[in-house]
Amino acid sequence: MANKRYVSFFLFFMIQFSLLPKSHPQSTNQSDDEHQILLELKKHWGSSPDLGRWNFDSVAHCNWGGITCTNGAVTAISLPSQKFVKPLPPSICLLKNLTYLDLSYNNISSPFPTMLYNCSNLKYLDLSNNSFAGQLPNDINSLSALLEHLNLSANHFIGRIPPSIGLFPKLKSLLLDNNQIDGTYPAKDISNLVNLERLTLAVNPFLPAPVPVEFGRLTRLSYLWMSDMNMTGEIPESLSSLRELDLLDLSSNKLHGKIPTWIWQHKKLQYLYLYANRFTGEIEPNVSALSLVEIDVSSNKLTGTIPDGFGKIANLTLLLLYLNKLNGSIPPSIGLLPKLTDIRLFDNMLSGPLPPELGKHSPLGNLEVCNNNLSGELPEGLCSNRKLFDIVVFNNNFSGKLPSSLDGCYLLKNLILYNNNFSGEFPKSLWSVVTNQLSVVMIQNNNFSGTFPTQLPWNFTRLDVSNNRFSGPIPMLAGKMKVFSAANNLLSGEIPWDLTGISQVMELDLSGNQISGSMPMTIGVLQRLSTLNLSGNQLSGNIPAVFGFMSVLTVLDLSSNSLSGMIPKDFDKLILDFLNLSMNQLTGEIPTSFENEAYQQSFLFNPGLCVSSSNSVHNFPICRARANISSDRRFIALCSAAASIMLLGLALVGFMLTRRKKHIQRHLSWKLTPFHVLNFTENEILSGLCDHNWIGSGRSGKVYHVYAGDTTSGGQEVAVKKIWNMQNHDNKLEKDFLAEVQILGEIRHTNIVKLLCCISSSEAKLLVYEYMENGSLYQWLHQRERIAASTPLDWPTRLQIAIDSARGLCYMHHDCSPAIVHRDVKSANILLDSNFRAKMADFGLAKILLRAGDESFSAIAGTFGYMAPEYGHWLKVNEKIDVYSFGVVLLELITGRVANDGGEYYNLAQWAWRQYQVYGLSVDLLDEGIRDPTYVKDALEVFTLAVICTGEQPSVRPSMKDVLHVLIQFDRKSTGVQGSLKQVTSDET
Structure with a gap:
């Protein structure tokens, strides 16, 4: 029995062993051959995303990217989007079992690859989205007879389709x-x-040819795309046999006649595209093609009403019937469709209200019904599902308030409601800066009311609210704004000084409001502005000269205001299609380039204007003869000469008195007044005042670097400013001394140089400061040969210096009571410690503002190149002169140029303004030491801030608090974010 069992087991084992697959040498050789063929393909095509993983040392090519094997043999190659350029190599068909080849989305440019005729088992061939060119071969049927899929779309084939395509x-x-x-x-x-x-x-x-009736034989077709191929005639009835159709696209042809009934009653059709043809007649009223998902029969000549049957197509997502001649009302049932996302019915003759349930039951995203005769209110639930991104309903008769569901309509991008009868307060949520995606708002010619927020959303590109009832101040405008029109409202206040946020704006219309004040000089930053209309307001002051540098400006209307002064001479640079300065209070000569018929109506009702000659087309008097001007100049010259003689006499008398005083000597008695705990005595300071320790001179004295005390007594390095011998000068230097002591003795701020004590006698006075190891900013920017380091300051260091200096000035202007104006802010008065932290110094010119408003001085104090225009001309002093000077310091930090280096433009501030106006922002503006690409954008934005700070009008300059706020935004070490000038807010706005 045991032997039988053994024999049975042995026989079973032998039978099973005989059934195991045998390893033939031929099979191994085939695998090796295919491995080598694939390596040759890689060598031919070069590196690519998938071929990069093909390993020369590996034999497991069936695991390579894009390769599929069956029973160890390569049967499929799928290598789309590999950036192949070279043609297909003949060796590809040596893969005898290849049935699938996909080389789509490459850059292969060659004739049709006839070498593929040798791929005898090919079933699937996709060569789409390449650059194959030339004609399709007449023997294209030489491809495999097994072929089931042939995709040659999106190439450059020309000629005709060969008849053999049907074989x-x-x-x-x-x-x-x-x-x-x-x-x-x-x-x-x-x-x-x-x-x-x-x-x-x-x-x-x-x-041109008709739709082929023969295609009715292709009864298995589910997808038929024949748009834009010059088809004419009507849709043949034979196509009704295509009962498996899922998509039918005959759009953008020249078809006419009625849309056949069988299409509207098709049982499987989901996508119907017949747009941009010439179909006429009514849509089949008994629509029963309930499988439809998308319907587009737009841009035809269809008439009649919209069938109520459309409201029964439960899967309908897209309904496009625009640009036809449809009339009647929109069926209410359409508002009940559960999947509707896009409805476009514009440019028809529809009337009545929108479906009241529209938007409540579906994820509606796009609503376009403009250019009809629709009326009533927008449906209350229009944005109930928070998916709506477009509302385009202009040129209808809609009325009432906007639906409350728009309050949470955060995806809304385009709101175009103009030329209707809407009323009520415009929803404040639509101005939201944080959540709103709104970019286009066109609501002109309605009855909306309300006010704007302080800052409009940054993503606004077009805002037109003209002919409504908006009130309040003009908002700070958005960064991407191209068009802003708010004409004929009730806006008031001044034009915002900060216009840098809308440097891309091309059209600006604020006409017909109640805007007052002067036009800001910063309007010059709008270098792309082509149309500006500020007519019919209450603007006053001069016309800014920067208009002359707005090179693309073609339309300018400033009429019906209270503008005064002369028309800037730089207006001659403008090439305007339209100019209107009528009904103002302008004076002086009309620029010669506007003394022609094209501008005959441009200057009416300005009685103070004049023309240069009697040949002018303008009915104004001739300007005063130049002979009279020359006479006046001779009189002025004579007076100047007489004054010079008198001054010379006074100088001689003064010199004689000075010589007498030199004989009077007095015993010196020094008095020390400390402001901090000191580790030295006055004798230790006095002993250090020798030429050996001299480090520089100021307007009123020399400066010494003194080591006071010794190491055992804890001495320290100090800077000593010695005021010139007070007996040899007038009382003004005494006042300088007293001013600096008074101010610095009371100030405690980390960014203001510390005054340790003052030492005075009847002959000389000393100010003892903390010593700043790295000298002045001026030395580091403009006298680097005098300092030990050879590396220029990098951008983070320069930015930190600017922030530190701004903090010091901000403290003086906003935290001191009364406020303090430095009056001599410059790079030489910004001192740097061992870590390059900056402190403001030299307050000899500082003035405490004892009362509100501007303070006048009897003499100019300050440094050329840093002085604000109003200070130099009218001796007017407030904090804004420091802002101007600080703007010049910023320009020094950014450009590396000195303050009085403006070339033909007089000084650095004017040079920067013209560079900004004419050439815009570019890396060429930057000092070579800060052109690191990481910081270029930041440096250029700070350059823009500097240009604003150096604006001609004090009222449009920011406060130091605002300047500091902006600078801090660029401090990546502190904030980690990049700032934007849109955050600047004028303290006077």
């Missing part, structure tokens, strides 16, 4: 769209492909 007995998919194939299409030959399920011939320049 593929198993072909299910033929895609030839988006080429340059012309001639006639072989309708009869294609109709022989009875197994065809997908056919695309779209977007080819075929000769």
Whole structure:
């Protein structure tokens, strides 16, 4: 019994062993051959995302990217989007079992690859989205007879489709769209492909021909795309046999007649595109094609009403009926469709209200019904599902308030409601800066009311609220704004000084409001502005000269205001299609380039204007003769000469008195007044005042570097400023001394140089400061040969210096009571410690503002190149002169130029303004030491801030608090974020 069991087990084992697959040498050789063929393909095509993983040392090529094997043999190659350029190599067909080849989305440019005729088992071929060119070969049927899928779309094939295309007995998919194939299409030959399920011939320049009736034989078609191929005539009834159609696209042809009834009653059709043809007649009223998902029959000549049957198509997401001649009302049932996302019915003759339930039951995203006769209110639930991104309803008769559901409509991008009868307060949530995506708002010609927020959203590109009832101040405008129009409202206040946020704006219309004040000089930053209308307001002051540098400005209307002064001479640089300065209080000469008929109505009702000659077209008097001007100049010159003689006499008397005083000597008695705990005595200071320790001179004295005390007593380095011998000068220097002591003795701030004590006698006075190891900013920017370091300051260091200095000035202006004006802010008065932290110094010119308003001085004090225009001309002093000077320091930090280096433009501030106006922002503006790409954008934005700080009008300059706020935004070490000038807010706004 045991032997029988053993024999049975042995026989079973032998039978099973005989069934195991044998390892043939031929099979191994085939694998090696295919491995080598694939390596040759990689060598031919070069590196690519997938071929990079093909390893020369590995034999497991079936695991390589893009390769599929069956029973160890390569059967499929799928290498789309590999950036191949070279043609297909013949060796690819040495892969005898290859059935699938996808080389789509590459850059192969060659004729049709006839070497593929040798791929005898090919079933799937996709060469779409390449650059294959030339004609399709007449013997294209030499491709594998097993071929089921042929995709040649989106190439550059020309000529005709060869009749042999119809000789593929198993072909299910033929895609030839988006080429340059012309001639006639072989309708009869294609109709022989009875197994065809997908056919695309779209977007080819075929000769005009009717829709092929023969295609009715392709009863298995589910996808038929034949748009934009010059088809004419009507849709043939034969196509009604295509009962498996899922998509029918015959759009953008020249078809006419009625849309056949069978289309509206098709049981499987989901996507119907018949737009941009010439179809006429009414839509089938009994629509029963309930499988439809998308309907686009727009841009035809359809008439009649919208069938109520559309409201029964439960899966409908897209309904496009625009640009037809439809009339009547929109069926309420459409508002109940559960999946509707896009409805476009514009440019018809529709009337009545919108479906009241529209938006409540579906994720509605786009509503476009403009250019109809619709009326009533917008449906209350229009944005209930928070998916709405477009509302375009202009040129209708809508009325009432906007629906409350718009309050949370955060995806809304375009709100275009103009030319209706809407009323009520405009929803404040739509101005939200944080959540709003709104970019286009066009609500002109309604009855909206309300006010703007202080700052409009940054993403606004177009805002038109003209002819409504908005009130309040003008908002700070958005950064991407191209058009802002708020004409004929009730806006008041001044034009915001900070216009840098809308440097891209091209049209600005604030006419017909109640805007007052002067036009800010910063309007010059609007270098892309082509149209500006500020007419019909209450503007006053001069016309800014910067208009002359706005090179693309073509329309300028400043009429019906209270502008005064002369028309800037730089207006001669403008090339305007339209100019209106009428009804103002302008004086002086009309620029010669505007003394022609094109501008005959441009200057009316300005009685103070004059013209240069009697040949002018303008009815104004001739300006005063230049002979009179010359006479006046001679009189002025005579007076100047007499004054010079008198001054010379006074100088001689003064010199004689000075010589007498030199004989009077007095015993010196020093008095020390400390402001901090000191580790030295006055004798230790006095002993250090020798030439050996001299480090520089100021307007009123020398400066010494003194080491006071010794190491055992804890001495320290100090800077000593010695005021010139007070007996040899007038009382003004005494006042300088007293001013500096008074101010610095009371100040405690980390960014203001510390005054340790003062030492005075009847002959000399000493100010003892903490010593700043790295000297002045001026030395580091402009006298680097005098300091030990050879490396220029990098951008983070320069920015930190600017922030430190701004903090010091901000403390003086905003935290001291009364406020303190430095009056001599410059790079030489910004001192740097061992860590390059900056402190403001030299307050000899500082003035405490004892009362509100501007303070006048009897003499100019300050440094050329840093002085604000109003200070130099009218001796007017407030904090804004320090802002101007600080702006010049910023320009020094950024450009590396000195303050009085403006070339032909007089000084650095004027040079910067003209560079900004004419050439815009570029890396060429920056000092070579700070052109690191990481910081270029930040440095250029600070350059813009500097230009604003050095504006001609004090009222449009920011406060130091605002300047500091902006600078801090660029301090990546502290904030980690990059700032933006849109955050600057004028303290006077």
